[in-house]
Amino acid sequence: MASQKQTYWKKNLRYLTIxxxxxxxxxxxxxxxxxxxxxxxxxxxxKLGFWFAQQGSIYTFVILIFVxxxxxxxxxxxxxxxxx
Amino acid sequence: xxxxxWIWIAVGLSFTLYIGIAFWSRASSTSEFYVAxxxxxxxxxxxxxxxxxxxxxxxxxxAGIISFTGYDGSVYLMGWTGGYVxxxxxxAPYLRKFGKFTVPDFIGDRYYSNTARGVAVFxxxxxxFTYIAGQMRGVGVVFSRYLEVDITSGVLIGMTIVLFYxxxxxxxxxxxxxxxxxxxxxxxxxxxxIYISLIATGNAIPQIGFGDTGSDGVFLLDKLDGLHKELGxxxxxxxxxxxxxxxxxxxxxxxGTAGLPHVIVRFFTVKKVSDARKSAGWALLFIAxxxxxxxxxxxxxxxxxxxxxxxxxxxxxxxxxxxxxxxxLLKFEDKNRDGLIQYVADKEQNELxxxxxxxxxxxxxxxxxxxxxxxxxxxxxxxxxLSTAAGLLLVISSAVSHDLLKKMVLxxxxxxxxxxxxxxxxxxxxxxxxxxxxxxxxFVAATVALAFGLAAASFFPAILMGIFYKKMNKEGAxxxxxxxxxxxxxxxxxxxxxxxGGGSQSDWWFGISPEGFGTFAMLLxxxxxLIVCNFTKQTPENIQQLVEKIRLP
Numbered sequence: 134m135a136s137q138k139q140t141y142w143k144k145n146l147r148y149l150t151i152x153x154x155x156x157x158x159x160x161x162x163x164x165x166x167x168x169x170x171x172x173x174x175x176x177x178x179x180k181l182g183f184w185f186a187q188q189g190s191i192y193t194f195v196i197l198i199f200v201x202x203x204x205x206x207x208x209x210x211x212x213x214x215x216x217x
Numbered sequence: 218x219x220x221x222x223w224i225w226i227a228v229g230l231s232f233t234l235y236i237g238i239a240f241w242s243r244a245s246s247t248s249e250f251y252v253a254x255x256x257x258x259x260x261x262x263x264x265x266x267x268x269x270x271x272x273x274x275x276x277x278x279x280a281g282i283i284s285f286t287g288y289d290g291s292v293y294l295m296g297w298t299g300g301y302v303x304x305x306x307x308x309a310p311y312l313r314k315f316g317k318f319t320v321p322d323f324i325g326d327r328y329y330s331n332t333a334r335g336v337a338v339f340x341x342x343x344x345x346f347t348y349i350a351g352q353m354r355g356v357g358v359v360f361s362r363y364l365e366v367d368i369t370s371g372v373l374i375g376m377t378i379v380l381f382y383x384x385x386x387x388x389x390x391x392x393x394x395x396x397x398x399x400x401x402x403x404x405x406x407x408x409x410x411i412y413i414s415l416i417a418t419g420n421a422i423p424q425i426g427f428g429d430t431g432s433d434g435v436f437l438l439d440k441l442d443g444l445h446k447e448l449g450x451x452x453x454x455x456x457x458x459x460x461x462x463x464x465x466x467x468x469x470x471x472x473g474t475a476g477l478p479h480v481i482v483r484f485f486t487v488k489k490v491s492d493a494r495k496s497a498g499w500a501l502l503f504i505a506x507x508x509x510x511x512x513x514x515x516x517x518x519x520x521x522x523x524x525x526x527x528x529x530x531x532x533x534x535x536x537x538x539x540x541x542x543x544x545x546l547l548k549f550e551d552k553n554r555d556g557l558i559q560y561v562a563d564k565e566q567n568e569l570x571x572x573x574x575x576x577x578x579x580x581x582x583x584x585x586x587x588x589x590x591x592x593x594x595x596x597x598x599x600x601x602x603l604s605t606a607a608g609l610l611l612v613i614s615s616a617v618s619h620d621l622l623k624k625m626v627l628x629x630x631x632x633x634x635x636x637x638x639x640x641x642x643x644x645x646x647x648x649x650x651x652x653x654x655x656x657x658x659x660f661v662a663a664t665v666a667l668a669f670g671l672a673a674a675s676f677f678p679a680i681l682m683g684i685f686y687k688k689m690n691k692e693g694a695x696x697x698x699x700x701x702x703x704x705x706x707x708x709x710x711x712x713x714x715x716x717x718g719g720g721s722q723s724d725w726w727f728g729i730s731p732e733g734f735g736t737f738a739m740l741l742x743x744x745x746x747l748i749v750c751n752f753t754k755q756t757p758e759n760i761q762q763l764v765e766k767i768r769l770p
């Protein structure tokens with residue numbers, strides 16, 4: 134049981150790390166640190182860096198949370214089955 | 218129909234709805250008063266969180282600020298949405314699992330210390346008070362502009378409404394009125410946005426529309442960049458702030474959002490841990506609707522404004538121009554006496570002062586939309602201000618009645634006594650907030666950033682380490698919080714109010730503005746906590762087990 138708890142927590146931490154890396158990349162990466170480089174690319178009428186800062190990062194945030202909900206519900210189910 | 222009638226109908230109907238809901242969902246126990254009995258559906262809680270979160274600032278000011286600052290305004294867009302990722306992933310599920318009523322509750326129990334609880338209560342009170350005064354002011358401004366009453370009566374009407382449903386209904390009443398308020402405010406925000414997007418680009422979706430071409434076949438953003446360059450402003454799609462500062466401000470706003478007690482407490486109201494995650498997702502989705510529309514409105518209204526006024530004769534200005542001049546939010550001075558309006562970046566030659574707040578409110582008039590749309594906007598702005606004020610009020614009243622009275626001063630108080638004191642605390646808090654709304658201290662605008670900085674410098678590290686680092690002990694957490702908050706207060710008062718010798722932009726530490734300093738204070742909080750923790754007694758075994766427990770679903 135103890136090792137199961139550890140697996141659960143470790144998996145959770147792995148999901149967190151990956152999702153937070155994406156969170157950082159779209160906002161602080163694409164929207165702030167590399168905004169000038171990305172602005173030389175275009176996405177329709179938008180400069181890409183500007184689009185990430187004012188639109189793209191927000192869409193990604195919403196998707197990230199729903200991905201986490203999906204992953205954790207699956208993990209919770211696995212954990213509860215084995216725990217019974 | 219006359220505009221004034223439309224406004225009375227829209228505001229009257231929406232207020233009747235809120236009061237009706239408050240009556241239907243009165244709170245009868247402390248659990249219902251603090252956390253709505255803990256049985257709110259995740260989607261309803263998502264809507265309530267969204268309304269709670271989106272204040273008069275989001276509704277009225279944000280699009281205007283972006284409109285004037287272009288890319289620099291992105292700090293608010295990313296900062297005030299990215300925090301929800303931190304909330305959903307790092308805080309909300311565990312705090313729900315912990316299963317108490319307030320944020321100081323968690324800090325006090327996790328760090329097995331009433332000192333920690335006291336520090337947390339102090340932080341919760343300052344953060345909430347700085348925030349609520351601004352909301353009451355917003356209510357006053359909207360009333361005075363649209364209902365033609367003076368600001369004082371406007372604030373008093375707002376106070377009565379909030380008092381009624383917050384005191385009577387507690388969290389239960391607030392939650393369901395916030396659901397209604399979200400619907401009102403998002404409808405009110407989207408209708409004019411869609412209208413204007415259709416007029417400007419023929420595209421009904423504003424988020425796509427502002428990257429589209431206007432009737433002349435030029436991309437709207439390229440046109441705006443060109444106009445800005447012509448008039449001497451910095452290019453709309455690139456910034457004027459330093460990258461370091463943008464980074465620090467965005468981080469402070471994100472972390473501050475995740476640490477705001479009135480947002481966190483909303484996740485105590487759902488049934489189980491998985492629902493806490495779900496409602497954070499829904500909340501951000503509902504918030505994103507407004508936050509992705511705001512930059513579009515910013516671009517449309519900026520282009521509209523420049524094309525309407527720049528180098529045009531003053532006498533030809535449309536009716537809205539003089540109406541907003543009367544409010545003092547729009548000022549024209551013909552410096553070179555040519556009868557034309559020169560709107561340029563150079564302060565010496567610029568003849569037009571436009572307050573950022575009028576961009577959203579005047580937008581329908583500038584775009585010549587029907588009267589009922591303008592009335593809707595008034596009801597929406599009020600919904601945004603009232604819902605946030607109510608949420609903050611509840612944090613203040615629970616901090617006083619639950620954390621201070623029940624947990625520290627009078628542990629033997631009965632449930633009924635606690636409920637009565639919660640209602641008295643809420644009443645006093647409304648009166649105090651109303652007072653600040655009527656007599657705004659000069660620091661209200663300056664302190665909104667302080668609220669985020671303080672939340673970032675105090676709560677976020679303490680809660681995060683409380684969950685993810687079970688060895689963190691009370692000595693570490695308390696000294697971290699105290700150092701973080703003290704430093705933040707020092708920096709803000711030094712550079713915003715000129716205390717401790719004041720200072721200008723060139724004196725900023727590492728080029729970080731006071732708005733972004735919360736990030737620095739937060740890092741220092743982490744560092745101090747970890748160092749102190751290493752040199753002091755270990756966390757007791759039962760607390761370590763408690764942490765183990767909240768990590769599991």
